[in-house]
Amino acid sequence: MEEIKNKNKISELRQDLVTGDWVVIATGRAKRPEDFANIAKEEEKKEDEKDCLFCFPEKTRQEKDVLMYQNGEGQWSLRVFPNKYPAFVRSRMPKHFEEGPYFGMDGTGYHEIIVTRDHEKSLALLDNLQVLEVLDAYQERYIDLMNKKSVNFIEIFHNHGREAGASIAHPHSQLVAIPVISPYIQGELNGAENYYRSTKECVYCVMNEWECETQKRVIFENKECVAYCPFSSRAAFEVWVVPKKHKPYFERITASEKVAVSEALKFSLNKIYQALNNPAYNFYIHTAPCDGKDYPHYHWHIEILPRTAAWAGFELSTGIEISTIQPEIAAEYLRNI
Amino acid sequence: MEEIKNKNKISELRQDLVTGDWVVIATGRAKRPEDFANIAKEEEKKEDEKDCLFCFPEKTRQEKDVLMYQNGEGQWSLRVFPNKYPAFVRSRMPKHFEEGPYFGMDGTGYHEIIVTRDHEKSLALLDNLQVLEVLDAYQERYIDLMNKKSVNFIEIFHNHGREAGASIAHPHSQLVAIPVISPYIQGELNGAENYYRSTKECVYCVMNEWECETQKRVIFENKECVAYCPFSSRAAFEVWVVPKKHKPYFERITASEKVAVSEALKFSLNKIYQALNNPAYNFYIHTAPCDGKDYPHYHWHIEILPRTAAWAGFELSTGIEISTIQPEIAAEYLRNI
Numbered sequence: 092m093e094e095i096k097n098k099n100k101i102s103e104l105r106q107d108l109v110t111g112d113w114v115v116i117a118t119g120r121a122k123r124p125e126d127f128a129n130i131a132k133e134e135e136k137k138e139d140e141k142d143c144l145f146c147f148p149e150k151t152r153q154e155k156d157v158l159m160y161q162n163g164e165g166q167w168s169l170r171v172f173p174n175k176y177p178a179f180v181r182s183r184m185p186k187h188f189e190e191g192p193y194f195g196m197d198g199t200g201y202h203e204i205i206v207t208r209d210h211e212k213s214l215a216l217l218d219n220l221q222v223l224e225v226l227d228a229y230q231e232r233y234i235d236l237m238n239k240k241s242v243n244f245i246e247i248f249h250n251h252g253r254e255a256g257a258s259i260a261h262p263h264s265q266l267v268a269i270p271v272i273s274p275y276i277q278g279e280l281n282g283a284e285n286y287y288r289s290t291k292e293c294v295y296c297v298m299n300e301w302e303c304e305t306q307k308r309v310i311f312e313n314k315e316c317v318a319y320c321p322f323s324s325r326a327a328f329e330v331w332v333v334p335k336k337h338k339p340y341f342e343r344i345t346a347s348e349k350v351a352v353s354e355a356l357k358f359s360l361n362k363i364y365q366a367l368n369n370p371a372y373n374f375y376i377h378t379a380p381c382d383g384k385d386y387p388h389y390h391w392h393i394e395i396l397p398r399t400a401a402w403a404g405f406e407l408s409t410g411i412e413i414s415t416i417q418p419e420i421a422a423e424y425l426r427n428i
Numbered sequence: 429m430e431e432i433k434n435k436n437k438i439s440e441l442r443q444d445l446v447t448g449d450w451v452v453i454a455t456g457r458a459k460r461p462e463d464f465a466n467i468a469k470e471e472e473k474k475e476d477e478k479d480c481l482f483c484f485p486e487k488t489r490q491e492k493d494v495l496m497y498q499n500g501e502g503q504w505s506l507r508v509f510p511n512k513y514p515a516f517v518r519s520r521m522p523k524h525f526e527e528g529p530y531f532g533m534d535g536t537g538y539h540e541i542i543v544t545r546d547h548e549k550s551l552a553l554l555d556n557l558q559v560l561e562v563l564d565a566y567q568e569r570y571i572d573l574m575n576k577k578s579v580n581f582i583e584i585f586h587n588h589g590r591e592a593g594a595s596i597a598h599p600h601s602q603l604v605a606i607p608v609i610s611p612y613i614q615g616e617l618n619g620a621e622n623y624y625r626s627t628k629e630c631v632y633c634v635m636n637e638w639e640c641e642t643q644k645r646v647i648f649e650n651k652e653c654v655a656y657c658p659f660s661s662r663a664a665f666e667v668w669v670v671p672k673k674h675k676p677y678f679e680r681i682t683a684s685e686k687v688a689v690s691e692a693l694k695f696s697l698n699k700i701y702q703a704l705n706n707p708a709y710n711f712y713i714h715t716a717p718c719d720g721k722d723y724p725h726y727h728w729h730i731e732i733l734p735r736t737a738a739w740a741g742f743e744l745s746t747g748i749e750i751s752t753i754q755p756e757i758a759a760e761y762l763r764n765i
Contacts, residue, residue: 101517102535103525104608112611115535117515178454178742178750180438191638192631193659198439198452248741256740265741271441273746274449278611294529301528322530375745396744403593404585404602405515407733408712409610413515 105323109282109294114323115413122415124424127327127399128368140210145261148172148206157203158231160224168208169224171232171266177202178267184241185270199241201268203232206261213251213262214357215364223353225264229376230349232266233342242268243382244276252371254398272380279377280389287388293337295390298322308422311358315351318359320418320425327399327416328367328425330359331392339389341378356393362425363397371398442660446619446631451660452750459752461761464664464736465705477547482598485509485543494540495568497561505545506561508569508603514539515604521578522607536578538605540569543598550588550599551694552701560690562601566713567686569603570679579605580719581613589708591735609717616714617726624725630674632727635659645759648695652688655696657755657762664736664753665704665762667696668729676726678715693730699762700734708735 102117140146148156148170158171179200187196205228207214207221214222229247236242249264250257257263272280286294302309302319310330311318318332332355334348344352356374363372374395379386399414406412439454477483485493485507495508516537524533542565544551544558551559566584573579586601587594594600609617623631639646639656647667648655655669669692671685681689693711700709711732716723736751743749 100534102515103532104522104535104606105530105532108530110611113608115515117535178439178452185441190659191642192634193442193445193638195440195442195660197437198441198454246742246746248745250741254738256738256742267742269441271450271748273748274447274615275745275747278747297529301530305528322527323532373741373744375741377745394745401591401593402739404587404710404712405583405593405604407710408585408612408714408731409583410612410615411608411610 107282107323108298109286110278111282112278112323113411114325115411116324116417117413117415118417124366124416124420127397127416128366128370143210143259143261145204145206145259145263146208146210157235158228160228166208168221169206169228171203171205171228174202174204174265179269182241196270199270201236201239201242201266203266205229205232205247205264205266207263210261213360213364213369214249215360215369217357219350219354219357222357223349226344226349226353226356229264229266230342230344233381236266236268237342237381239268241270243270244268244272244380245378246273246375248373248375250373252369252398254371255373257371272382276377276380280379280386283386283388283390293388293390295333295392296337299333299335307419310362310422310425311355313351313354315348316355318355320422322418324414324418324421325412326396327414328363328397328421329414329418330363330395330425332356332359332395333390333392337390339379339386339391341376341391342381344391352393356395359395359425362428363395366425366428367397367399372396373398444619444660445635446623447615448619449615449660450748451662452748453661453754454750454752455754461703461753461757464734464753465703465707480547480596480598482541482543482596482600483545483547494572495565497565503545505558506543506565508540508542508565511539511541511602516606519578533607536607538573538576538579538603540603542566542569542584542601542603544600547598550697550701550706551586552697552706554694556687556691556694559694560686563681563686563690563693566601566603567679567681570718573603573605574679574718576605578607580607581605581609581717582715583610583712585710585712587710589706589735591708592710594708609719613714613717617716617723620723620725620727630725630727632670632729633674636670636672644756647699647759647762648692650688650691652685653692655692657759659755661751661755661758662749663733664751665700665734665758666751666755667700667732667762669693669696669732670727670729674727676716676723676728678713678728679718681728689730693732696732696762699765700732703762703765704734704736709733710735 154173156170160169162168179198182199185196185199245268308319378391379389491510493507497506499505516535519536522533522536582605645656715728716726
């Protein structure tokens with residue numbers, strides 16, 4: 092058992108192979124896997140279905156849906172509409188401004204909400220076809236917004252539980268389309284390009300191959316996709332869902348890849364749901380920017396971050412995150428639950 | 429009033445002049461300054477003084493102090509000892525390891541606790557001389573550890589309140605000395621160097637001058653130091669304490685600079701204490717690495733981050749932080765309280 096092998100080690104520094112950043116795996120402070128259950132417990136108290144803004148968007152002076160899927164009986168199964176309290180708003184082009192040495196621009200962009208019908212069931216409990224529909228919507232909205240003039244970067248993310256930032260309990264994802272590229276994606280783009288320059292290989296493909304070969308950290312694998320706890324996990328029980336085929340751009344996902352990814356995403360969320368007793372979590376898509384440039388060495392994927400730790404002064408000042416379980420142990424626990 | 433000027437703007441993207449990263453100032457979601465009080469409220473319930481590990485470190489099989497200051501009556505006023513549950517431990521040199529494509533090393537380093545005597549009074553409520561003593565201890569411990577073989581980088585930080593990660597209520601700071609340079613510092617080093625290359629000026633000196641000239645975001649100024657809410661604040665009511673003299677290395681702070689900085693730090697923490705009703709917060713020193721290289725273009729400083737916001741999916745996936753008050757308004761409120 093690896094826990095025993097590492098008994099007299101207080102911690103390890105592990106390097107993120109993509110960005111070169113470091114994380115701390117603090118095995119000396121380690122808990123047993125089962126001790127993480129309830130740490131990030133989602134609050135039980137949920138809004139009543141009758142009062143839910145997302146069950147009845149038509150009642151809430153919500154802007155018109157930009158997308159709606161219906162089931163066989165003509166009922167809506169998924170809908171997408173603009174966020175009523177957006178962080179970014181539509182405008183042709185963002186106005187720039189200067190103040191002395193500083194620069195800024197208007198918060199121009201799109202901020203949409205993607206809602207599945209069931210008030211109670213999170214993605215972990217939906218069936219594979221329903222999760223597939225969510226991916227369909229992600230892709231459809233992405234493609235619609237990616238060529239807008241003011242949009243250079245699109246982030247799609249999902250907050251589950253109040254502790255993860257979900258202010259409305261009804262399961263929903265969000266899409267934000269903005270004029271600037273995020274620092275995290277920029278770091279991954281740079282890392283992937285540097286790695287390619289020195290090895291002629293995609294760093295994500297290299298990791299996929301190693302993970303599938305060793306199976307140490309893999310929790311799910313099918314023909315087109317693998318889910319594993321990353322070597323340099325930012326948080327306990329972090330899981331990445333990575334397509335096997337090298338592809339920088341999420342929006343170019345094929346129908347069969349979408350089936351494979353939805354299976355892996357659903358499986359991973361369900362394992363985390365069981366292992367940590369319905370914890371709060373975030374997941375999000377990391378994909379190449381849509382700014383018209385080529386990013387041939389990037390490799391899109393999904394990252395799932397259970398809220399098993401809080402950022403304190405060390406993390407906020409350094410950007411070095413501390414996780415208290417080895418990803419190998421976390422993966423073994425998720426596999427076996 | 430600037431609130432009015434920005435009324436029809438939902439948000440702004442502001443660029444960090446040092447790193448080039450972006451933050452969102454979401455004025456459309458803005459609260460009035462007084463609405464932030466109690467958001468990051470520190471829990472009232474504190475451990476009893478009698479049971480406090482830090483009031484009576486000698487009772488707790490704590491390792492011997494590495495530093496102790498005494499007052500005129502021979503009582504200790506400040507002590508520093510190794511963390512009983514360290515994230516990093518002493519060792520001559522960290523052992524490196526590889527696993528397939530990945531790299532890592534042992535978590536070698538030093539992890540110390542810096543404790544002021546008073547069980548109740550946080551730094552915001554201590555007098556200037558006591559805060560000066562804390563800075564003395566920071567410097568003394570920094571100088572002792574900076575030349576250790578395995579140490580290339582030292583982070584000194586302070587967590588106040590459970591929400592900010594303080595697991596023990598008794599006021600204390602922490603020092604972590606490690607073999608790797610943090611990504612946040614690396615980003616600032618690169619940014620400061622790039623700025624110098626293109627302008628022949630220090631980016632922090634440029635900001636200091638602009639802030640002192642306009643006074644828009646300044647909350648405190650003395651001869652050797654200025655405290656202001658940064659243009660691209662990561663969080664509502666963030667404050668930076670920046671020495672006026674260009675100096676990359678905190679450990680080279682002079683006696684009179686220490687007096688000036690302790691005054692500014694104490695003043696800023698006290699204003700935040702009043703404005704936000706004793707909120708949880710973190711502060712930390714950003715200084716050049718101690719890896720033997722020169723960083724002539726860096727400029728050490730202190731950053732204070734009240735816990736006025738939580739990272740949700742957007743922040744975790746992008747690294748772009750959203751603040752819901754303009755730093756100009758926050759500074760005005762802090763000045764006038």
